[in-house]
Amino acid sequence: MFSFLLRRSGVMVLTAVCLTFIVFFLTNLDPNLEKLTKSEGNQRMTDAQVESWLDRNGYRQPLWKRYGEWLGVAPGWTREDENGTIKGRCVEPDVAPADTPSYCGILQGDWGYSLVFKENVGGIIQRKLALTGWLGLWVLIVMVPLSLLIGVLAGMREGSKTDRSLSTFSILTTSTPEYVSGVILIVVFASSLGGLKWFKGTAQSAMENITFWNFTLPVVALALYGMGYIARMTRASMAEVMTEQYIRTARLKGVSPRSVIMKHALRNALIAPFTVIMLQFPYLLTGVVIIETLFNYKGFGWTLVAAVGNNDIELMMAVSVVAVMVVLVSQLISDIGYAFLNPRIRVS
Numbered sequence: 001m002f003s004f005l006l007r008r009s010g011v012m013v014l015t016a017v018c019l020t021f022i023v024f025f026l027t028n029l030d031p032n033l034e035k036l037t038k039s040e041g042n043q044r045m046t047d048a049q050v051e052s053w054l055d056r057n058g059y060r061q062p063l064w065k066r067y068g069e070w071l072g073v074a075p076g077w078t079r080e081d082e083n084g085t086i087k088g089r090c091v092e093p094d095v096a097p098a099d100t101p102s103y104c105g106i107l108q109g110d111w112g113y114s115l116v117f118k119e120n121v122g123g124i125i126q127r128k129l130a131l132t133g134w135l136g137l138w139v140l141i142v143m144v145p146l147s148l149l150i151g152v153l154a155g156m157r158e159g160s161k162t163d164r165s166l167s168t169f170s171i172l173t174t175s176t177p178e179y180v181s182g183v184i185l186i187v188v189f190a191s192s193l194g195g196l197k198w199f200k201g202t203a204q205s206a207m208e209n210i211t212f213w214n215f216t217l218p219v220v221a222l223a224l225y226g227m228g229y230i231a232r233m234t235r236a237s238m239a240e241v242m243t244e245q246y247i248r249t250a251r252l253k254g255v256s257p258r259s260v261i262m263k264h265a266l267r268n269a270l271i272a273p274f275t276v277i278m279l280q281f282p283y284l285l286t287g288v289v290i291i292e293t294l295f296n297y298k299g300f301g302w303t304l305v306a307a308v309g310n311n312d313i314e315l316m317m318a319v320s321v322v323a324v325m326v327v328l329v330s331q332l333i334s335d336i337g338y339a340f341l342n343p344r345i346r347v348s
Contacts, residue, residue: 008335012328016321017071023320024067027313033059035311040115056081058089070112070317072105106321112314116306121318124303129322131207132292132299135218136284143223144230144277151234151273152266158239167235174228179290182221186294190217203297218295222288226280233276237269244268278334282327 037050045053054060058069058077068074069089076089090104104110111121154166173181187193190201200214241247242265250260289301300319307315 005332005336008332012332015328016324019324020071020317020321021067024070024317025063027316028059028063028066032311032313036115036313039311068105070105072103072107072110074105075102076104111318114312114315116310116312116315121314124315125300125318125322128298128300128303131297132285132288132301134210135215135222135288135292135297135299136281138215138219139222139226139284140280142219143227143280146223147227147230148234148270148273150227150231152238152261152269154231154235155238155269156242156261158242163235167232170228170231170235172228173224174232176225177290178221178225178287179294181224182217182291182294185217185221201295203295207298218291218297221294222284222291226283230273230276230280234269234273237272238265241265241269274337275334278330278337281330282323285323285326 033054034050037053038045041049041053051060056079058066058079061069061077065074069076076091078086078088078091080086088100090102090110091100101108109122111125113119114121114124117124150166150170154163154170157163185199186201189196189199191197198213199217201217203214203218205211206214247260247265250264251257255264285300287301288299289305291297292299292301293305300322303315304319306312307319
């Protein structure tokens with residue numbers, strides 16, 4: 001197991017470096033840099049002024065050098081202006097040049113500076129991840145138990161009316177995009193058009209104080225979309241396991257139906273749904289863009305939209321790194337979980 005974790009960790013690091021370099025290359029194309037320059041200066045800047053600004057701020061260095069600076073494996077750029085003031089990537093206004101570190105990248109914990117939000121990117125990421133973390137946590141609390149229950153009940157009674165009803169419900173939820181279900185929930189439960197107005201159509205107040213009334217609709221909208229997929233996968237696995245020989249043997253021995261399901265069937269039936277559940281973590285981090293925008297909940301997904309819309313390169317890179325690492329770590333946990341759910345699975 002240790003050698004497996006070591007190999008996978010090496011693959012994760014290599015994959016993260018490759019993916020972040022691709023994102024770095026795409027976000028630093030000339031049109032994006034020109035847009036960034038004019039947003040910092042003015043829209044009437046000439047090509048010569050744009051080129052001068054990019055050169056003064058270190059954007060005209062070789063791409064590999066700039067990526068190394070951002071990563072923290074190459075020293076940050078420095079220059080001396082006409083007044084003799086030293087400026088650079090690692091230079092801070094209130095810190096003497098002699099006390100300035102040579103390296104200030106991701107590896108040193110420096111995520112850069114957001115030119116749009118005018119603050120350190122690390123602080124932005126920390127706050128937004130916390131907000132989306134609460135949203136994702138409540139979605140998982142609602143989605144996973146209900147979807148497993150639906151899948152188990154449908155799989156135990158394959159072909160029955162219960163199975164057909166629950167399967168239809170699962171297909172409807174999965175085939176309905178979250179932005180559609182979100183709009184329907186707002187119209188029905190949070191607007192005068194629906195006539196109910198039980199909940200708030202915006203979750204902005206939940207950023208400061210989460211309540212049942214301002215957080216239910218976004219949680220339900222996200223949970224409904226993932227619930228059907230997990231339920232269908234659980235149903236298929238449960239139906240297959242219930243036909244196995246060891247299940248029939250346990251029934252013939254007089255084992256109670258509850259024990260047959262909980263001790264024999266459920267553990268093996270959870271292997272396939274476990275992978276689907278683990279895939280919800282990357283989705284809940286980056287796939288909440290629509291829901292967070294729709295309900296005005298300014299979490300990680302909303303920050304991603306804001307970074308792209310404002311061409312905030314440093315913030316876009318930070319968001320990309322976090323998203324990549326969440327995907328890779330969730331896949332590693334998924335692989336490890338196989339061995340615990342089914343002892344027959346061995347890691348060679």
